[in-house]
Amino acid sequence: MKFFIDTANLDQIQEAQDMGILDGVTTNPSLMAKEGITGTDNIMAHYKKICEIVDGDVSAEVISTTYEEMIKEGEALADIHPQIVVKVPMIKDGVKAMKYFSDEGIKTNCTLVFSAGQALLAAKAGATYVSPFIGRLDDISSDGLRLIDEIRMIYDNYGYETEILAASIRNPMHIIDCAKIGADVITSPLASIEALLKHPLTDSGLAKFLEDHKKANA
Ligand code: G3P
Numbered sequence: 001m002k003f004f005i006d007t008a009n010l011d012q013i014q015e016a017q018d019m020g021i022l023d024g025v026t027t028n029p030s031l032m033a034k035e036g037i038t039g040t041d042n043i044m045a046h047y048k049k050i051c052e053i054v055d056g057d058v059s060a061e062v063i064s065t066t067y068e069e070m071i072k073e074g075e076a077l078a079d080i081h082p083q084i085v086v087k088v089p090m091i092k093d094g095v096k097a098m099k100y101f102s103d104e105g106i107k108t109n110c111t112l113v114f115s116a117g118q119a120l121l122a123a124k125a126g127a128t129y130v131s132p133f134i135g136r137l138d139d140i141s142s143d144g145l146r147l148i149d150e151i152r153m154i155y156d157n158y159g160y161e162t163e164i165l166a167a168s169i170r171n172p173m174h175i176i177d178c179a180k181i182g183a184d185v186i187t188s189p190l191a192s193i194e195a196l197l198k199h200p201l202t203d204s205g206l207a208k209f210l211e212d213h214k215k216a217n218a
Contacts, residue, residue, distance in 0.1 A: 099125045
């Protein structure tokens with residue numbers, strides 16, 4: 001399973017990259033705004049900086065909502081760097097745009113996916129990635145992980161190559177459950193990735209090993 005980090009914060013991206021476990025980055029307009037990145041030129045420059053930190057795919061989201069505008073914006077984003085994946089919302093014009101990008105060999109990430117039907121359409125349109133938002137479904141008392149399971153079954157039934165990119169991860173158990181189900185990718189805040197490291201028996205075990213070594217070598 002690939003690990004992407006879901007942030008536009010360069011320090012956090014660098015930290016995950018330095019751990020050696022990072023396969024890519026996802027961003028969205030809210031995450032860019034959170035970092036104070038505004039204006040087309042600054043936004044484009046920020047995507048380039050992210051691409052220079054990581055080796056893998058970097059999702060850059062369009063803010064257009066019509067087919068023609070999405071094509072123009074998506075092509076400009078794709079021109080920034082070969083690692084850029086154009087992130088497109090699951091709306092009718094977005095489906096059309098993803099088909100266009102797919103035919104042009106431009107990678108896409110279909111975002112704001114909340115149902116199996118939407119995921120099926122994304123695969124039909126040739127999306128490289130589909131992003132079901134599991135945390136936001138959990139937030140409204142729906143079952144985000146069940147959606148990952150349904151999409152996995154549908155894609156396996158027909159051999160769709162679209163990768164399931166589980167998004168809106170809220171905690172380390174989401175990551176573990178996605179791995180059990182067979183999601184291709186998770187995109188997560190750094191905190192949930194780092195939480196996978198933690199176990200009290202690791203900490204107490206290490207403290208005891210170091211203490212015994214110190215005593216024996218005093
Ligand atoms: O980037 C898309 C998704 O991961 C957003 O997550 O936490 O805003 O629901 P969240």
